[in-house]
Amino acid sequence: MNAVRQTSSLAIVSLVSGILGWTLLPFIGTLVAIITGHMARKEIRNSGGRLDGDGLAVGGLVLGWVSAALWVIGIVVFVLFFGGLAWLGFMNR
Template identity: 55%
Template sequence: MNATPSRTSTTAVLSLVFGIVCWFALPFIGAVAAVICGHLARGEIRRAPPGTIEGDGMAIAGLVLGWVHLALFLLAFMAIMLFFGGLAFFAHWH
């Protein structure tokens, strides 16, 4: 029997690492890297012959962590802009 050993996708590992790191050290850039690496890893795993490349779960985890972080970043940015925009509006009229 000639079984081809499977390997773990490096980009899937990077996606998970950046997904975790974006919550502690690299807020925006880490999240973007996690999302990009996660999508690249899932494509790499999908295109490979079945069972040769593993790491889909890590890629999905990195994608989720990255997308959630980006969504929260966007919400926080919008809240800050609305708050300061409201302050500017009231300062102008009072």
């Protein structure tokens, strides 16, 4: 007899949050996608085959981590650009 496998709710939340992290809720969606994605993968591993949705969790994690990396790159570029402008202004005094 085949047991019915349920999809992990955390995996679904991770994927939806990852999408929201790229659209409507950039910062919060990114954090929720990363946290729930890791929680979902652990939950799925520990379920003994009762839960499915590892692909959804991985998708949420990828969306979350790529978004987080772009946030960090954007902040670094912002600081370097405006720091460079301030330095140029200071040097021209």
